[in-house]
């Protein structure tokens with residue numbers, strides 16, 4: 447059951463972000479098995495700026511396609527619908543929030559680095575445990591802490607309070623948020639993503655990424671995000687606020703079935719992939735902004 451206080455607070459926001467219409471259409475089309483690649487390409491092309499960002503990301507080293515991808519249609523053919531859906535969704539969501547902000551305790555570039563890394567790890571772990579649609583797991587990882595961005599955007603004063611409290615009392619950010627707001631970023635992110643009609647498994651994995659055992663139906667997905675988040679913090683690229691590492695859920699860790707050697711190997715691969723994934727992060731910025 448959703449926290450009433452959370453619902454009230456979010457309803458009090460006059461300009462709550464909405465998913466851009468084109469992105470919304472594309473997501474709906476990709477969920478409909480009768481849609482054709484041509485229809486989806488046409489929907490993306492209605493927004494020229496989105497279309498060029500999709501092409502730029504599709505041509506990035508992360509996807510490593512050897513030939514130049516010049517059209518959205520071709521991008522769908524070579525990268526597949528799920529990857530294109532991810533690019534559209536991540537570009538549309540990131541584009542709504544400025545990467546520079548006033549809150550010195552919450553660096554948004556570091557936040558997106560943490561999020562992107564978590565997405566990459568979640569995809570890798572999904573492949574390891576044999577999940578077919580590992581691309582959807584990338585989005586679950588990418589958006590797991592999305593609620594923090596909402597708190598930082600709309601309730602910054604209290605969010606800063608929570609971050610300071612976490613630091614001072616050695617709490618996790620989630621614990622401090624619970625004390626300050628009476629809810630935390632997991633619920634905030636899930637509520638907004640649910641409003642945007644994103645897939646229920648994605649929404650649940652965001653909602654329960656700190657306590658996967660509380661969602662038996664989506665335990666596997668939430669566990670993968672939970673472990674990815676933990677590994678992310680251990681690897682130390684990016685930062686999502688706070689210094690106290692949330693506790694690792696043992697059942698979730700057992701489920702992902704990784705030996706310490708596999709974790710070492712995975713960490714090496716992930717660091718390499720992360721370097722190639724920067725088009726997701728620096729879209730629309732000048733080279734000067736692309737500080738490592």
Ligand SMILES: [Fe+2]
Nearest residue numbers: 590591655656
């Ligand atoms: Fe979190």
Ligand SMILES: [Fe+2]
Nearest residue numbers: 590591675686
């Ligand atoms: Fe996180």
